[in-house]
Amino acid sequence: MNSSFPSLPSFPSFQSARLAPWAAGTLLALALTLPASALAQSSSRPQVGLQCVSHGSGPMLECVVDLRRRDGSAVEGAQVMLGALMPSMPMAHTIKPMKAAPTGKPGEYRATLELEMLGVWSVEVDISGPLRDKVARNLLVHECPGSERCAATPAKAGDDVHMGRHRPGAHGGHKH
Amino acid sequence: MSASWVHAVGLASDMAIMSLLALSAYLLLLVGRVSFGQQAFFGLGAYASGVMSALFAWPLAAALALGVVVGALCSWALALPTMRLSGLHYAVATLAFGEMARIALSALHWQRPTEDGPVGPAGIEGFRDIRWLLENDVSAEAYLLLTLGLLAAVLGLLMAAERTRLGTAWRMTGQDDVLTAAQGVSVARMRLLVAALAGGLAALGGGLYAHRTTYIEPALFDPMLGVHAVGYALLGGLGTALGPFLGVVIDLGLLDAARLFPGWRMVIFGGLVALFLRWRPRGLLDEVLVHRLGQWLRRQPPAQPPNPPTAP
């Protein structure tokens, strides 16, 4: 069977006129991102502490971010934005990101996120200002009855797996 | 910089990235195959690009390019044994492969020590600190421009390819493979080529995603992601490369972000896809509509009878 690949013929002029802006735009955008300077690998990353509590139905997640430099001094005046996404369905359940306001204590910022579901959420802390960084922590958001506040615990990797049927007790016959 | 602006920029980036994944499912639908495994190439591309940029300090363009190559190669390798399967078995095989890839990524440990702690894929815990954009001070807006530019380039290339013999050939393969083979086109090689393209596209989306969020984990690449990609292609339309993009806009834009039916998004979306498959199987932007739109855009008069040849 004669099966050479059909080759692309030369484009008629009106087609290339339509393609050109796209090509140019791509090249321009690509050029923006090629690094102008060498890769900076200094340890200027802040240490980010994240404590969250959930309350109400929704649920609402109130998070306090603690920013410190390597030497322990608090980072003040930073622009902190908190966001969240669900690892099991990454581009759905879009949560409006919230700007975290300084609480008064140096280096601390607080914001409340309106979540859609309970379960494992990846809370993103987006820091700009004097330092720029982005940190994501996985938290298991529990249901909190009434007007209480429950801490959201750090989620371990196995919290969201499929129904694991290999419970250790069932295979207790191993004598290792 | 207000939270709403950040939200909008993030949403637009997500839509562009998801469109790339939807386009990859769309390409395979064009050659007549439903694939529930495209999320595997998305994940492989994400990990490959992330590893290159975070562990080996490659520039973004090179890391993305490598991700694309990895995705294309793996997709082509998967297509070799599976393309001869019937559509039903192919769908299940790609689903199985998608899960195999996800589990393999859960077992991947490849870390390098740096000043800020180890960096690299840490198995089931995921891959943190893909910080190329942060270290090179690329703003979210600039990255959105890059993502949109890449999407526009891909869309342009695909739409241009539709007018060539190649594009016609791969559409034919999906409609009737026996007839296509009778025309002299190798159906198997066409499917392999399209599979490689689809894998590369999905991997491109994955690489862009990894750098945008700086953190990826294997749990992200579960079958629901691939199922959604196919859904976007089927809903938006198989007539043009803009179809999957439309599907993404409808789901992520209208249903999700605009909170049109909060808490019922998947119910509406799933219902729409099922209804469309019953009454308008080629989706919203099907070939007929695209043809009519094309005519209207070009304001073509109705076809005239050919002029009689003038005598020399």
Add this chain to the structure above:
Amino acid sequence: MLDVVQLLLDGLLDGAGYALVGLGLSLTFGGLKRLNLAYGATAMLAAYVGAWLHIRHQAPAWLVALTVVASAALIGLYVERLCFGLPRDESTQPRGAPIAGADGREVVALASSFAIWMQLEQLAVNLLPRHLNAFPSLAAEGQWMVAMDVFGSVSGVAGGELMLRPDRLALAVMTVLLTLGLARWLERSRAGLAWRAVADHRVAAHLVGMPVSRLQALGFAAACALSGVAAFAMLSLDAQVTPMFGMWVLLKGLVAAILGGLGSVRGVLWGGLLLGVVESLAQSWLGALAREFATYALLFIVLVAPWRASGRSAL
């Protein structure tokens, strides 16, 4: 040696569960020649309805069981009307189906069933938003320790004890009985004959006066009711249900059904047992991740195996 026997035993017991889960899926394929991807979500939504009854209204276990099975049947009816009610002949096929080819309509039905899968999952999660939901527990309190001294004295291998949970043994026995009984019923009874006739040749069945559409709907609903039975059985041993249950049911059931040959009722039993044993061995050799991987690898290998006679496209 005893460890291996224990492994095999655990694998077989797990496998019986997978076979039960895959039974309904295999039946729908056998009857309709179409794969119902909404199967797992059907079972999950039915289980969630049962869990809701249990949590909100403290319903007893038998009522929950009935509800789960009935809900599964009803949901199955909905799925069937929406996705699989498509006529199979050319003349009424909508113009330009997304997938052409010999099994085009089957793939279209598969595609629309995955859309319903999304719907049903969302409905379930809307009903019970928590991650862990209580389910009536029928789990056994303790384990049986089966002394293997007799075995040891016969073969010269050191004796010991095997651990055996009586509830899982009961599940396995029920599965075997149900599967074999169902296979026999399909072969011997008039209703089974009707089902097989419709599956075999729709037009001929219609010509002899069978209400084909109604039979298909009934059969589909019955198969989904089986999924409800499986869901109740598995979940009552676990005493909880999570949103991951739907995907688990679909994947395990799919593997068991395909391993045994889609459409074959006895095959599902063998397929499930094989899957259980392979998983058990994989876990003991290479760990928990290998267990999951082995499931899909087995499925993949069986699908792409070069010696498969069926399932090939023309080109």
